Amino acid sequence: MDEVMLSVRDLHVEVGDVEILHGVDLDIRYGETAALFGPNGSGKSTLLMTLMGFPKYVITRGSIEFKGQDVTTLSVDQRARMGMGMSFQRPPIVRGVKTRDMVLACLRREASESEIRDMAATAGLSDFLDRDVNYGFSGGELKRSELLQLMAQNPDFVLLDEPESGVDLVNIAVIGELINKLLQKEVRIRERHHAGLIITHTGQVLDYVSARTGYVLIDGVITCTGDPQEILTTIKQNGYEECCRCVM
Amino acid sequence: MRDVMSEAQEQTKKRAKRREYVDPDLRKYGTTAPEQSYEDDPHRLSDDMKRRMLGAGVMLDETGARSGTFIQVDQTPVHVSSVQDGVELLAVRDALAKYDWLSDYWWRAVDSGADEYTASVDKANANGYFMRALPGQKTMLPLQACLYLGTEGLAQNVHNIIIAEEDSELHIITGCTTGPETESGLHLGVSEFYVRKGAKLTFTMVHNWQAGIAVRPRTGVIVEEGATFLNNYVIMQPVQDIQTNPKVWCVGRGATASFNSVIAGHPGGRIDVGSRVFLEAPESRTEIVSRAIVNGGEIIARGYIEGNAADVKGHLECRGLILNEGGIIHAVPELRGAVAGIDLYHEAAVGKIAEEEVQYLMARGLTRDEATSTIVRGFLHVDIEGLPDALNAELQKAIDSSENDLM
Ligand SMILES: Nc1ncnc2c1ncn2[C@@H]1O[C@H](COP(=O)(O)OP(=O)(O)OP(=O)(O)O)[C@@H](O)[C@H]1O
Ligand SMILES: [Mg+2]
Numbered sequence: 141m142d143e144v145m146l147s148v149r150d151l152h153v154e155v156g157d158v159e160i161l162h163g164v165d166l167d168i169r170y171g172e173t174a175a176l177f178g179p180n181g182s183g184k185s186t187l188l189m190t191l192m193g194f195p196k197y198v199i200t201r202g203s204i205e206f207k208g209q210d211v212t213t214l215s216v217d218q219r220a221r222m223g224m225g226m227s228f229q230r231p232p233i234v235r236g237v238k239t240r241d242m243v244l245a246c247l248r249r250e251a252s253e254s255e256i257r258d259m260a261a262t263a264g265l266s267d268f269l270d271r272d273v274n275y276g277f278s279g280g281e282l283k284r285s286e287l288l289q290l291m292a293q294n295p296d297f298v299l300l301d302e303p304e305s306g307v308d309l310v311n312i313a314v315i316g317e318l319i320n321k322l323l324q325k326e327v328r329i330r331e332r333h334h335a336g337l338i339i340t341h342t343g344q345v346l347d348y349v350s351a352r353t354g355y356v357l358i359d360g361v362i363t364c365t366g367d368p369q370e371i372l373t374t375i376k377q378n379g380y381e382e383c384c385r386c387v388m
Numbered sequence: 389m390r391d392v393m394s395e396a397q398e399q400t401k402k403r404a405k406r407r408e409y410v411d412p413d414l415r416k417y418g419t420t421a422p423e424q425s426y427e428d429d430p431h432r433l434s435d436d437m438k439r440r441m442l443g444a445g446v447m448l449d450e451t452g453a454r455s456g457t458f459i460q461v462d463q464t465p466v467h468v469s470s471v472q473d474g475v476e477l478l479a480v481r482d483a484l485a486k487y488d489w490l491s492d493y494w495w496r497a498v499d500s501g502a503d504e505y506t507a508s509v510d511k512a513n514a515n516g517y518f519m520r521a522l523p524g525q526k527t528m529l530p531l532q533a534c535l536y537l538g539t540e541g542l543a544q545n546v547h548n549i550i551i552a553e554e555d556s557e558l559h560i561i562t563g564c565t566t567g568p569e570t571e572s573g574l575h576l577g578v579s580e581f582y583v584r585k586g587a588k589l590t591f592t593m594v595h596n597w598q599a600g601i602a603v604r605p606r607t608g609v610i611v612e613e614g615a616t617f618l619n620n621y622v623i624m625q626p627v628q629d630i631q632t633n634p635k636v637w638c639v640g641r642g643a644t645a646s647f648n649s650v651i652a653g654h655p656g657g658r659i660d661v662g663s664r665v666f667l668e669a670p671e672s673r674t675e676i677v678s679r680a681i682v683n684g685g686e687i688i689a690r691g692y693i694e695g696n697a698a699d700v701k702g703h704l705e706c707r708g709l710i711l712n713e714g715g716i717i718h719a720v721p722e723l724r725g726a727v728a729g730i731d732l733y734h735e736a737a738v739g740k741i742a743e744e745e746v747q748y749l750m751a752r753g754l755t756r757d758e759a760t761s762t763i764v765r766g767f768l769h770v771d772i773e774g775l776p777d778a779l780n781a782e783l784q785k786a787i788d789s790s791e792n793d794l795m
Pocket of ligand 2: 186301339
């Protein structure tokens with residue numbers, strides 16, 4: 141499918157009265173996976189949080205269109221129910237709410253205990269269902285917990301903020317598998333519908349999840365678009381300066 | 389600028405005024421209530437009565453879940469039954485007549501002269517329940533007691549004695565409630581607990597009052613060597629005014645006392661609840677955990693731990709959630725250590741629901757209302773270690789059934 145699913149135009153975003161994004165343009169097609177690179181503090185998380193609709197991120201100019209509808213002013217939950225989902229770089233702890241209840245809430249339907257258990261097992265979180273959401277979770281456990289919730293939510297557009305950071309080598313494979321499920325990688329490209337935008341510093345996750353497009357965000361501006369592996373190699377060899385000079 | 393200042397001062401004055409507070413006046417309440425007839429089969433009590441009692445965790449239609457039942461209406465025990473060997477359940481006046489030795493326990497854990505309410509219970513020759521687990525007897529099925537205030541404007545007097553003898557285990561659920569039409573009244577309840585060496589006693593109390601009822605429980609607990617006292621308290625329904633501050637003495641090595649409270653405040657109500665634990669013996673421990681939630685009115689959540697012996701441990705935790713403007717939560721955690729080598733600490737947090745958490749749940753597709761109630765439900769979730777599963781479930785049910793009234 142070549143139709144555009146998400147279309148971002150001239151997006152300017154302020155956080156606490158400081159402009160962080162200075163006019164971002166981005167198109168993601170149905171079935172496409174894109175990778176987002178960029179130095180610390182360049183605004184990557186800001187972009188994802190804005191796409192998801194968190195009110196702290198104030199859009200001062202530009203627009204976001206999702207599935208043909210202008211969602212610029214829609215709330216987080218409205219966007220979630222339209223099919224957007226997000227895995228957080230630093231998710232909050234929700235005391236008292238059990239991971240099981242969170243999974244059920246994400247499902248938005250009745251589910252048997254065995255179904256929930258199976259999902260948790262896939263994420264390697266069988267023993268976590270009775271624990272408070274994210275409470276006392278290790279770095280890697282947090283990432284898997286985020287993906288477990290997303291699997292239950294089953295969005296058709298996923299925003300993944302550094303899904304592999306802090307994850308050990310064995311668990312990266314687990315994470316990769318979960319993301320591939322979310323992105324319907326088992327479905328033939330022609331029939332694939334789900335799309336995603338993945339923030340990664342090391343590109344490690346891309347060894348498991350293939351991405352078609354790469355973007356580099358520097359100081360709130362997308363400076364480069366291209367093949368993700370090529371971009372990664374350039375960054376590794378020459379740092380981000382090369383990307384700054386890149387003429388798209 | 390001046391306007392802002394004077395407005396702020398005005399607000400402060402208003403709040404201070406609200407805090408000016410008068411204790412209920414004993415003279416305003418009646419002391420005599422109609423005699424009640426004894427009921428062999430509590431199942432035959434009126435549906436209204438049973439419904440109110442069920443709201444306080446007292447089950448009269450499924451007594452299979454209980455090892456015994458005590459019901460006092462106003463000043464009179466109307467039903468006492470026990471189906472379990474190894475536990476005794478009597479009206480306390482009958483128990484005093486039966487056992488000479490019981491007078492040694494009468495006014496030992498609570499000082500009869502502590503205040504006018506306690507003195508009034510003493511003067512009234514109050515009745516109440518006597519519960520006792522015999523030495524070595526472990527009973528998992530709880531005993532239940534209901535204190536029912538039926539007569540309008542009455543000061544109800546109650547005096548209970550609970551003894552868990554050496555190496556016994558006893559679980560109790562007590563429900564305090566009123567008649568469906570009872571608009572005002574004062575409940576005065578003295579409870580003295582004795583947890584003997586190696587015994588375990590859990591006491592779960594559910595309050596189900598009405599907006600015009602004042603309540604003054606007076607509780608003392610003595611916990612001996614290696615014994616455990618576990619106290620759970622739930623109040624979700626409106627009340628006019630509660631003030632209670634149980635005193636617990638851990639007098640034997642390794643004695644343990646735990647308190648869990650779930651308290652909901654409603655507009656116009658005032659709930660001042662705490663616990664004071666005195667760790668008098670080496671290696672004794674305590675944990676006091678309270679969760680307070682207000683949609684109006686005021687909750688004062690107190691906790692006091694005193695460490696007077698070596699290697700004692702104490703933890704005090706108070707979490708408060710303010711649902712909307714007008715509610716006040718005042719946490720007063722206090723620790724006092726008098727010897728070296730003790731370990732006491734406290735945590736207190738009062739605030740509104742964290743917006744970040746609400747947004748997080750909304751990002752999963754929940755509406756704001758759904759996210760908020762999920763977080764509130766989580767806040768009010770109890771899973772008390774050491775409490776039988778069935779009791780944990782009942783406690784949670786008591787909380788859940790009232791949750792909607794809060795939101
Ligand atoms: N509430 C805030 N107030 C002021 N500045 C903020 C706020 N939140 C974020 N910023 C700033 O916005 C910039 C972009 O932050 P963002 O989290 O989007 O970066 P990032 O590209 O995701 O970085 P990293 O790779 O470290 O995760 C940073 O300089 C950050 O300090
Ligand atoms: Mg980031």
